Amino acid sequence: MELLNQVTQFVISGLATGSIYALIGLSFAIIFNSTGIINFAQGEFVMLGGVLTIFSLNVLHLPLLAAILVAVAVTTVIGLVFERLAIRPLKNATPLMLIIITIGASILIRGLVMLLWGKDTQALPAFSGTDPISVAGATLLPQHLWIFGVTVLVIIGCRLFFNHTISGKAMRACSFNRRAANLVGISVGRMVLFSFVISAAVGALAGVIIAPLTMTAYDVGVMLGLKGFCAAIMGGMGSGLGTVLGGLILGTLESLGAGLISSGYKDAIAFFILLLILFIRPQGLFKKGETERV
Amino acid sequence: MKKLVSTAFASFALLCLSTAALAAQPIKIGALFAVTGPASFLGEPERNTAQMVVDEINKAGGVKGRKLELITYDTGGDATKAVQLANKLVKNDQVVAIIGPSTTGDSMAIIPVVEKAQIPLISCAAGSKITEPVKKWVFKTAQNDGLAVAKIYEQLKKEKKTRVAILTVSDGFGSSGREQLKAQAAHYGIQILSDDTYGPKDTDMTAQLAKIRGSQAQALICWGTNPGPAVIARNAKQLGLSIPVYMSHGVSSKKFIELAGDAAEGIRLPSGKVLVADLLPKNDKQRASLLAFIKDYQNHFKAEGDHFGGHAWDAVMLLKGAIERGGDTPAGIRNALEATRNFPGIGGVFSYSAKDHAGLTKDAFTLVEVRKKDWVLVK
Numbered sequence: 001m002e003l004l005n006q007v008t009q010f011v012i013s014g015l016a017t018g019s020i021y022a023l024i025g026l027s028f029a030i031i032f033n034s035t036g037i038i039n040f041a042q043g044e045f046v047m048l049g050g051v052l053t054i055f056s057l058n059v060l061h062l063p064l065l066a067a068i069l070v071a072v073a074v075t076t077v078i079g080l081v082f083e084r085l086a087i088r089p090l091k092n093a094t095p096l097m098l099i100i101i102t103i104g105a106s107i108l109i110r111g112l113v114m115l116l117w118g119k120d121t122q123a124l125p126a127f128s129g130t131d132p133i134s135v136a137g138a139t140l141l142p143q144h145l146w147i148f149g150v151t152v153l154v155i156i157g158c159r160l161f162f163n164h165t166i167s168g169k170a171m172r173a174c175s176f177n178r179r180a181a182n183l184v185g186i187s188v189g190r191m192v193l194f195s196f197v198i199s200a201a202v203g204a205l206a207g208v209i210i211a212p213l214t215m216t217a218y219d220v221g222v223m224l225g226l227k228g229f230c231a232a233i234m235g236g237m238g239s240g241l242g243t244v245l246g247g248l249i250l251g252t253l254e255s256l257g258a259g260l261i262s263s264g265y266k267d268a269i270a271f272f273i274l275l276l277i278l279f280i281r282p283q284g285l286f287k288k289g290e291t292e293r294v
Numbered sequence: 295m296k297k298l299v300s301t302a303f304a305s306f307a308l309l310c311l312s313t314a315a316l317a318a319q320p321i322k323i324g325a326l327f328a329v330t331g332p333a334s335f336l337g338e339p340e341r342n343t344a345q346m347v348v349d350e351i352n353k354a355g356g357v358k359g360r361k362l363e364l365i366t367y368d369t370g371g372d373a374t375k376a377v378q379l380a381n382k383l384v385k386n387d388q389v390v391a392i393i394g395p396s397t398t399g400d401s402m403a404i405i406p407v408v409e410k411a412q413i414p415l416i417s418c419a420a421g422s423k424i425t426e427p428v429k430k431w432v433f434k435t436a437q438n439d440g441l442a443v444a445k446i447y448e449q450l451k452k453e454k455k456t457r458v459a460i461l462t463v464s465d466g467f468g469s470s471g472r473e474q475l476k477a478q479a480a481h482y483g484i485q486i487l488s489d490d491t492y493g494p495k496d497t498d499m500t501a502q503l504a505k506i507r508g509s510q511a512q513a514l515i516c517w518g519t520n521p522g523p524a525v526i527a528r529n530a531k532q533l534g535l536s537i538p539v540y541m542s543h544g545v546s547s548k549k550f551i552e553l554a555g556d557a558a559e560g561i562r563l564p565s566g567k568v569l570v571a572d573l574l575p576k577n578d579k580q581r582a583s584l585l586a587f588i589k590d591y592q593n594h595f596k597a598e599g600d601h602f603g604g605h606a607w608d609a610v611m612l613l614k615g616a617i618e619r620g621g622d623t624p625a626g627i628r629n630a631l632e633a634t635r636n637f638p639g640i641g642g643v644f645s646y647s648a649k650d651h652a653g654l655t656k657d658a659f660t661l662v663e664v665r666k667k668d669w670v671l672v673k
Contacts, residue, residue: 002508009533013500020497119334121521123553130556132532138504139532213528214497215521215553223495259501263490264464266501 009138018251024228034195043225049207050216079200236284320363324383331371339603373403418605459511463518471517524553566601604640
């Protein structure tokens, strides 16, 4: 009985952490889907979301909701400026070059945040209290419900946007074939800009809702970004359910690994599974193999 | 008129030159701190404090009429860089002694440099291997992790709690604590039922805590630096963990209470006395030093002085005493340092000897508990 209770707790904790990874994974996938590049500054958008909310709350003395809106808006603008200054001016750059640029940008953003707001870890107050809720013998916090809720909303939003709006479809077209998309009159540049804006906003939102739980500092983006990237890889870089499941599986495996096998090997277990997936199903767990049309 | 002015100038310049030549050369002291990087929470207050103390000594006339000159470099917590900078201090700056570095890794790396150059080093890092075995030229001010462990185990033994669970961070600080916790357990008749770790950047420790909750442990001892322990405190509250939680001295600052919020309530930890200076009995030997340090730090940096800054305070003051008694040569300073007895500092009352270059006993720590977002002494 005790073991069963423990396993339920492991799974629920894992799902909670996993949905954080899923949300970050989604924002990776959005940029990948319209540009074919992996934005390694994604973790920094997550960090900015948290740090800027705390700044607006503590220094500008805004109410929580306004602080969140300001943080998401400012991060979105940073995403936009980043695309304009660092990605757009490079004509004919290969994806590899662009990826390296995003790594540079992530180091720059981290450094600036460190200089501006210092190195201390900061905590954001929980949105609706810290009284634990019991579910089937396990406990979780109200903040976890916020994370689940926001993740579900973002997934639905993405799905609607990419499948049912002209801009969303145009963005998908760009990812399949840039030149063809250009030929049918889609402004590829604008779609790339769009994708950075959306992904910065989603990243910032993820950063805001997890900040009360995990706390935030200038360097939290690195690990969260890496885990989100794993989730996206497991889901085959799709901007839908695959990435979300990828994140949830990763979170659950980490938690079960830490609880049942050894907490020292928690990350090793998760990354080992990532490697396995890359070897066996490089197209992702839930994607059919793509056929190259010539 | 013009001539008069130029003569006045010339004589003034001459006067300046001659006074400069007359005043003795400053005594050069090197300092290495991890002001940036992951250990910056140590390095920054240490650098601030060291500079503050040196400025104050100089303002008061220096040491035996000679000014001290502090040459500080930032190691970034990188051992390779620390070695380069230590070499620079020895060869280019020709310092007579070095204080710092902030981390055990940096300190171990530069020990060969100072031993070869025969320059005394007063490390501000906590790792016990820095001064065990004793190295002729190496001293340290930060309390050994083992002393903190002893303080916790002593309390557990007093409360007749013999089964514990430990949860340590998987970095240098955590693994040193873990070693000490395991090594000293038998001595205090304590049995470690579960031995878990977490990553320094982990954001959820409920899995480990759920496992501990299911065990027969009577207390949880967690070894880490912010923010991990704050996450653990919150997770423990979430899971309704009912056993007492002990943290390490790595989180003995108000920051921990701020991060953990309500979840910090009731958590105990061994801490340097600087946290509770105003609660100490009047006859405590360290009281005067502690209050002076706290007041100075508050005046200079508008922040509360913590025991990390205290390590640098101790290092500079020990050095000052050694220079007063032993002269300004590296060998003289070393011998005088080793002869230091009963020096009341921030980290504790230091008594170095030929066999002990760490200089402290477990009384350097005091056990505190978080109550109503503040510290109280555990009786």
